[in-house]
Amino acid sequence: MSTAYISHPDCLRHEMGRHHPECPQRLQAIEDQLILSRIDCYLTRIDPPLATEEQLALVHTQDHIDFIKSHAPESGYYSIDGDTTMNAHTWQAALRSAGGAIAAVDAVMSGEVKNAFTCLRPPGHHAEPHLAMGFCFFNNIAIAAKHALEKHGVDRVAIIDFDVHHGNGTEAAFKNDPRVLMCSYFQHPFYPYSGADVDLPNMVNVPLPAYTDGVAVREVVELAWLPRLREFKPQLILISAGFDAHREDDMGQMALVEADYAWITRQLMTVANETAQGRIVSCLEGGYSLSALARSVVAHLKELADL
Numbered sequence: 646m647s648t649a650y651i652s653h654p655d656c657l658r659h660e661m662g663r664h665h666p667e668c669p670q671r672l673q674a675i676e677d678q679l680i681l682s683r684i685d686c687y688l689t690r691i692d693p694p695l696a697t698e699e700q701l702a703l704v705h706t707q708d709h710i711d712f713i714k715s716h717a718p719e720s721g722y723y724s725i726d727g728d729t730t731m732n733a734h735t736w737q738a739a740l741r742s743a744g745g746a747i748a749a750v751d752a753v754m755s756g757e758v759k760n761a762f763t764c765l766r767p768p769g770h771h772a773e774p775h776l777a778m779g780f781c782f783f784n785n786i787a788i789a790a791k792h793a794l795e796k797h798g799v800d801r802v803a804i805i806d807f808d809v810h811h812g813n814g815t816e817a818a819f820k821n822d823p824r825v826l827m828c829s830y831f832q833h834p835f836y837p838y839s840g841a842d843v844d845l846p847n848m849v850n851v852p853l854p855a856y857t858d859g860v861a862v863r864e865v866v867e868l869a870w871l872p873r874l875r876e877f878k879p880q881l882i883l884i885s886a887g888f889d890a891h892r893e894d895d896m897g898q899m900a901l902v903e904a905d906y907a908w909i910t911r912q913l914m915t916v917a918n919e920t921a922q923g924r925i926v927s928c929l930e931g932g933y934s935l936s937a938l939a940r941s942v943v944a945h946l947k948e949l950a951d952l
């Protein structure tokens with residue numbers, strides 16, 4: 646079976662103003678690197694649908710969905726907070742991004758593909774059930790997890806978040822839900838200033854200081870994540886794949902390189918092969934140095950596709 650690659654032009658139309666780091670060029674850089682690395686021909690392209698409001702409501706309140714829908718401007722921008730802005734295309738892009746995560750779960754659970762990566766934006770892991778923040782409007786990975794649990798009859802889903810920022814929205818969606826195990830590392834103290842003091846049975850949060858390198862992160866994975874994952878025995882692994890902990894990315898202050906992302910991916914694939922029939926869905930989150938982002942995504946995809 647192959648690896649699915651899911652992207653869509655709608656996600657290039659959402660933008661939050663000149664010089665904003667979460668920009669359409671992120672997806673274009675990844676596409677260019679796929680061609681340069683000559684792996685694009687080995688991936689199965691899937692066209693993502695638009696998520697329905699019913700699917701968004703698996704995670705989000707109706708008030709939140711209505712707020713985002715009603716505040717989409719016909720032109721110009723609408724600012725939700727200092728970092729998070731809507732243009733005329735944001736609603737459509739956000740539906741496409743969430744819909745792509747759902748389509749990835751469907752493709753993997755049906756056996757159409759072995760695993761999947763969604764190269765879509767806006768990202769999602771900061772979006773809480775009632776709140777958009779941190780460049781995120783709807784929580785794609787949380788919606789995908791709820792879809793797997795409620796529509797595919799999965800009993801145990803693991804969510805891995807390796808973004809430089811804590812996935813506060815995902816944690817808010819699943820705190821104390823025994824069907825979901827969330828494992829993450831993140832720079833601390835750092836935006837969104839959450840996760841470090843959480844003591845929940847289904848959350849494995851590992852706050853790390855600035856300048857943490859790949860050696861230390863691999864130790865976290867081996868000592869904190871892998872034992873809990875094997876104990877949990879997930880039937881599906883979802884990845885919030887943020888690449889902003891790369892040493893070239895000035896959005897954060899960590900020091901990972903492409904080889905670290907490849908190594909993490911291999912460890913997760915080993916667990917998935919043991920307990921989940923290899924089923925992994927990975928969704929793009931952060932990563933703002935265009936070259937480092939593109940190279941890291943390719944390293945991640947090469948592992949997923951066994952290339």
